[in-house]
Amino acid sequence: MKICDRVWHLRAAAWLDKTATSYSGMALSVVTGDILFLAVSDWLAGALFYTALAATDADYAVDIWNGEEWSPVLPEFAFEATVGGAGYTWKQAYDFNGHGVAYWGRNPDVWRVGTSTNAVAGAGGFPVDTISPPTAGITKYWVRITFSSVTGALTLDKVFPLFYNTYASANHVAQFMGWRGFNDFTTPEGAIVRHAIRAAEDWLDNYCRKSWRIRGAFREGYDFNSYGFLLRNRPVLFVNRLGLWQGTHHETMVQGRGGGGQGDYFLDQYRNMVYFMLPSFRLRYYSFLLSRYIRQPASVIVDYVYGTDFETHRQAQTVTHIVLRTVGADLVRNADDTGLSSSGLDVLSKAEKVESWTQVAMDRADELREVFMTGLGMGGW
Secondary structure: OOOOOEEEEEEOOEEEEOOOOOOOOOOEEEOOOOEEEEEEOOOEEEEEEEEEEOOOEEEEEEEEEOOOOEEEEOOOEEEEEOOOOOOEEEEEOOOOOOOEEEEOOOOOOOOOEEEOEOOEOOEOOEOOOOOOOOOOOOEEEEEEEEEEEEEOOEEEEEEEEEEOOOOOOHHHHHHHHOOOOOOOOOOOOHHHHHHHHHHHHHHHHHHHOOOOOOEEEEEEEEOOOOOOEEOOOOOEEEEEEEEEEOOOOEEEOOEOOOOOOOOOEEEEOOOOEEEEOOOHHHHHOHHHHOOOOOOOOOOEEEEEEEOOOHHHOOOHHHHHHHHHHHHHHHHHHOOOOHHHHEEOOEEOOHHHHHHHHHHHHHHHHHHHOOOOOOOOOOOOO
16 A cells, blocks of 8 residues: 655644554544645545544545645535435535545646745745644645544544555656656646546446445445345445434444344455345344335445555556556547657557557456356356
């Protein structure tokens, strides 16, 4: 896993630098009004949080530094049934009620690096105007997460960055194309290259029916089946919450496969299946099995995190190989630079280069593509 270059916590005027323990166990208590700063080397699309103590609920705002001021970005939202079942509420998908992903996805083109500076008379500091940071001179892309409300005791254990580009970076594309790099003044601009990489990554995930990027799925609805059900996204890392509709709301079930009523369900990561514990489940919720509630469509909702640690995955190089050729072909289609047509001692036409890269990418993608059975089971041919 990649880690953050800086993780700073601000409460009132007191800083805590949690960079060294952000990936091993930082035991960071978070209350209403706290601010978390993340500094990273490239655009950020979200963050994976592990909690030592989960909040009952948490509201937060996310801002990115655009070079002049903090610019707000909206975290992912999801519909959730209101108590009583009369309708739905539109709320932040991840509320720090356990391990999960705070995700804001696509970034505006205004993202710029900022340098941490001390606050002195007549000049504001950064990332906070009136307070000097733990360390000055850190030039990175910055994210600010402000907790406007925290209900319950929230203690963060770990945080990992989820970059806008995972399978390849703009620098990787520049090296592949034989260019020096991309920025705001090159053609194409760095932002355009990043968006092209993101589009290629999205296409590959959809085409292969699995993801090597870590993402969160929220409030996914499933029909109840006592023999279990197959989650839609794969591979699954963990389930954060499973709720069963009981007439007024989705009641949170207990995860675990121990005997003696220690769990209501468990996750089989290999098959991406969720299984209910029987007979313990049937004994505890027998009335549900005979009720009209459990037989309603989408009586089960699930929050879970899926994807892999791309940095150590055995298919990482192949995935990068595909993305670089897909992005390269896309850039060549929209560029008129004859340098892109050079390949070793041969000189290929623009059409031949695009066709070659596209065909190689498709052949490799077909090797990674998985076919899954419908119904309860899952098979990978």
